[in-house]
Amino acid sequence: MQPTGRTVPAPQPDAESQPFWDAAAQGRFLIKRCTSCGETHWFPRTMCPFCWSEKTEWVEASGAGTIYSWTVMRRAKPPYAVAYVELAEGPRMLTNIVECDLDRLHIGQQVELVFGQTSGDGTPPVPMFRPTGA
């Protein structure tokens, strides 16, 4: 779990997402795949958003991805980067890019998973990404 340079609000798990956040607390990044239609989706749901089957399963993602789009919120102190990262498994997810040069981010850049610390005692970390090799 890495410090992120800003205070990250802790996510509020619900009945559906609790397994994801429990895994995150153990350093594992899970995504959901449908065994009925074969699609992987984000964010995780019990019911597949493509075929509405409930035959979805948690699978551990590789943590590899590329930046689909990015921006830097310059008005914040300190500034921080937001991106859609396209996971190697397919889905695009909103996230932060950390441990990076904010002036050298670019679309297509390869990134890898890093769990970012959230505020609060014992709260789960959230999946973030950093440039590969950083």
Add this chain to the structure above:
Amino acid sequence: MTIRGAAYIVGAFEHPTRFAPDKSHAQLHAEVAAGAIADAGLSKADIDGYFCSGDAPGGLQSLLNYLNLEVRHVDSTDIGGVSPIVQVAHAAEAIALGKCNVALISLAGRPKADDVRTGTTPRIRHVAAPDVQWEYPYAIPTAVSYALAAQRHMYEFGTTSEQLAWIKVAASHHAQHNPNAVLRDVVTVEDVVSSPMVADPLHRLDCCVISDGGGAVIVARPEIARKLNRPLVRVLGAGETTKHQAGGKIDLSYTGAVRTGPAAFAEAGVAVTDIKYVSLYDSFTITVLLQLEDLGFCAKGRGGAFVADGNLISGVGRLPFNTDGGGLCNNHPANRGGITKIIEAVRQLRGEAHPAVQVANCDLALVHGTGGQLATRHGSGTLILERE
């Protein structure tokens, strides 16, 4: 069934205030409602349908209670700032089905007085919204959402900051003639691209203003419209949708306008080349550019070239837009720009826009809005209006 010709916009009123620390939120709704009903030449007792959206303090029932209106049709559809645009179509549908005769649509708020920094501060809309836990930790305020789409557009199509800046330049040329506009100074492309970066690639002047106030419109059945002493503005066609993240397959290169535009043109029986004036939601410059492409005013990816060199300036370019100065310069009351888009289109169709920006023979106008967050979940609405 169609709403083509089923109803007319008979009243329109934009509150002159842009900063209202001395007024309550509900009071602003009341003032715009009274303004629109007076503009129509009708009275409070004539209103039998009421429409409001997410800006209504306490919701629709609180406002009906405050306004002391008794109606037989209500609609609180909320798909963001575009909502009043789709509600004009909803009102026409209700009128066509005999559910009401005279519909009031109001929008108002005071984010400036309340110092709501909507564009740059993340908000939780509802704790149980299924997306909150996957987004709120990452701090994604409105400007960030639109910036993500702008960045992708630049990557895919080579759009430049200078091209986006032309949208603001055009709005400023119009706003100089609007005494109520928040920003009345004409700006240059250089002014826009040298203003402070808010969220790459959007600069401060790529963003709309934050203002208090609001507006209202009255939609009525044809028999009533024809008895009023006002130019006739007829509803011809409409489309509505929302676009979202598609389970992780989101494509930021287009908006919901790809669906609402064709629906509205088909219902209206007109072509994009027939349109004389457009009111386009301009929360940010990128919003305008994407909408122009998706509605078919230019090919996908060609929006940058289309807006450059003053093409959106009335009297200069081919497609005059937001002749009141739009949200970029004039007004974005309650952080929602839908109602002011309708109002300026009505002014143009009536021939009541400022003479410096009035479009000659303006008999067909298109109003389009994008509400909510462009890069996550947004509402889209298209409305085509005709002067009879």
